[in-house]
Amino acid sequence: xxxxxxxxxxxxxxxxxxxxxxxxxxxxxxxxxxxxxxxxxxxxxxxxxxxxxxxxxxxxxxxxxxxxxxxxxxxxxxxxxxxxxxxxxxxxxxxxxxxxxxxxxxxxxxxxxxxxxxxxxxxxxxxxxxxxxxxxxxxxxxxxxxxxxxxxxxxxxxxxxxxxxxxxxxxxxxxxxxxxxxxxxxxxxxxxxxxxxxxxxxxxxxxxxxxxxxx
Numbered sequence: 001x002x003x004x005x006x007x008x009x010x011x012x013x014x015x016x017x018x019x020x021x022x023x024x025x026x027x028x029x030x031x032x033x034x035x036x037x038x039x040x041x042x043x044x045x046x047x048x049x050x051x052x053x054x055x056x057x058x059x060x061x062x063x064x065x066x067x068x069x070x071x072x073x074x075x076x077x078x079x080x081x082x083x084x085x086x087x088x089x090x091x092x093x094x095x096x097x098x099x100x101x102x103x104x105x106x107x108x109x110x111x112x113x114x115x116x117x118x119x120x121x122x123x124x125x126x127x128x129x130x131x132x133x134x135x136x137x138x139x140x141x142x143x144x145x146x147x148x149x150x151x152x153x154x155x156x157x158x159x160x161x162x163x164x165x166x167x168x169x170x171x172x173x174x175x176x177x178x179x180x181x182x183x184x185x186x187x188x189x190x191x192x193x194x195x196x197x198x199x200x201x202x203x204x205x206x207x208x209x210x211x212x213x214x215x
Contacts, residue, residue, distance in 0.1 A: 004146075005076065008065040009050070012041040012072075021093070030091050033079060034067065037098035044069060045098075051091050062106050062136065064144060067096060076141060078105055099143025106175055108134040111166075111182060112147045121157040125188035128152070132182045135163065139172040139187060150183065160184040 013024060013031055020043075021031040031047035054060050060079055067077045077096040085092050099105065111133055116122050135148060148166050155161075161183045163174055174180075 002064070005064055005066045007068050008054070008077075009048075010044040010046045010058045012069060013045045016043055022032040024173055025092070032094035034069075034096045034098060037075070037100065039098070042069070042072065045137060046094060048091070051082075055091060058120055059108055062108055064099070064105070064107060064141070065096075073097075087092060099139070103141040104138055105141055106136055107139055107144060108136050109139070109145055110134050110147045111150060113150045113152055113183070115151050115153045119152040119185065121155050121159060121185040122152070124157060126157040126185045127188060128183060128185045129186055132180070135166075135182065136171045136175045137168065138175055139169070141193050143169060143171060145169040145172065152185075155185050167206040 024031045024045045030047050030051050032044045035040040076099045077186050080097045081095040082091050083093040162179045164179045
């Protein structure tokens with residue numbers, strides 16, 4: 001289970017319809033709705049600045065949130081839509097969906113690399129390149145992993161770590177069907193330079209000297 005599910009605060013919106021929505025916007029709030037689950041839809045207001053910051057941070061629609069509304073039990077939600085102003089491109093309305101434990105959702109899960117000291121390639125000065133520090137998975141809301149773990153024991157320079165090399169939590173799968181690269185272990189820059197120099201010397205040695213036989 002993910003250890004840190006961020007809180008997201010909102011307040012109950014009194015009244016519905018365009019009039020109440022306009023009033024909320026004039027007060028610096030963004031109207032929204034919480035739907036799904038076994039309860040009725042809940043009209044809410046979200047502080048404009050808070051929502052704008054969260055949206056600009058990225059991946060807002062794939063982040064699990066703990067919605068806190070005064071007078072109501074906390075509920076896990078995920079954003080399903082953010083409507084924007086057609087000219088200003090600023091949020092004007094937001095939809096949250098309540099999640100059951102069995103609900104399938106897409107989330108970005110961070111990747112952790114362990115046992116780097118047991119990787120021969122690291123000891124030789126190799127560099128770990130995390131191509132995907134996070135991997136988007138389809139997971140069950142009631143069983144969200146905190147992270148994906150990559151054991152680097154035995155990895156050498158030139159080795160790659162694909163998604164198929166990582167043990168995924170039960171019931172989860174990547175959103176991408178192909179076996180994509182998560183990380184690789186590249187040669188240190190010094191080794192690359194020396195290899196290039198050696199190749200250059202070899203090529204130079206193999207180039208025939210024009211006219212040498214004529215002298």
